[in-house]
Amino acid sequence: MSDHYTPAEIVHRFGFSHDTLRYYEREGLLSQVERAPSGHRRYRASDVELLDLVRCLRDTDMPIARLRAFAELVRAGDHTVPERLEVLQAHAERLADRIAELRARQDAIHHKIDYYKGVLALDAGVDSPAVLENG
Amino acid sequence: MSDHYTPAEIVHRFGFSHDTLRYYEREGLLSQVERAPSGHRRYRASDVELLDLVRCLRDTDMPIARLRAFAELVRAGDHTVPERLEVLQAHAERLADRIAELRARQDAIHHKIDYYKGVLALDAGVDSPAVLENG
């Protein structure tokens, strides 16, 4: 381990494919990644740090465009911290909403599952099962 | 209100667009929807019931292909209830995993937010702020 990471190491670490990493770079999520004399990329600690956040935000469905905007703020310097904070807080809010929605839907699905289980239980126990109310 | 619903009523009720409803029909999520003599669609209670579930499952990211498979089971008759149950249970499991992942990411994002808040607090109170550990 030296002060940089090869593409393969990054692929392994984050689970992004080579192509996805190049795509992110093209899209401005990563600033120009350093190169070895051979032309091969050398990812640095700052890239890794940003990719960590990218992983987190992509996994929570932040679109690429917003990630690029965030990355640009990071590049613009420390004075953009308030704006970055706003971006993250807005995202956290949407995420909380999304989780709440998923949980509500999850409840509905479990009700449906229970309904089907009821149907099966009746089927198993009775020759001609009664009609069941679908909740 | 009669025993059927117009396309506009369905659009209003579920928030699916006309085009999306037609797309779902083409994709086999709804079986052939009844028509008025004019050719206009007439959605019935059974369509509404299925659309309710479609809303639920789409909102929790079940792909169209799996929804079609489910719809086919529904059409095939009551003997497919065990299979439908399996589909729903598998989906519920994926959904629980997804929610757990989102919550984990949510924690990480909140840590990042707290970190940025710390930076700002230091900025506000100190002329030359100390370096802060990024968690």
Next chain:
DNA sequence: CTGCCCCCTGGAGTGCACTCCAGGTCAACC
């Protein structure tokens, strides 16, 4: 010297889920 592997490039292709469009029908209202 010969493979072989890892990596490079620009650009084209893919999959999914819609979404839009042009042109037409039908019923109702003025």
Next chain:
DNA sequence: GGTTGACCTGGAGTGCACTCCAGGGGGCAG
């Protein structure tokens, strides 16, 4: 009778996020 509005059709187009491809280079093991 004309206009309006809701709806119809098949098919093309869109947006997003990758993902794949063909062709090429550098460096090292055998």
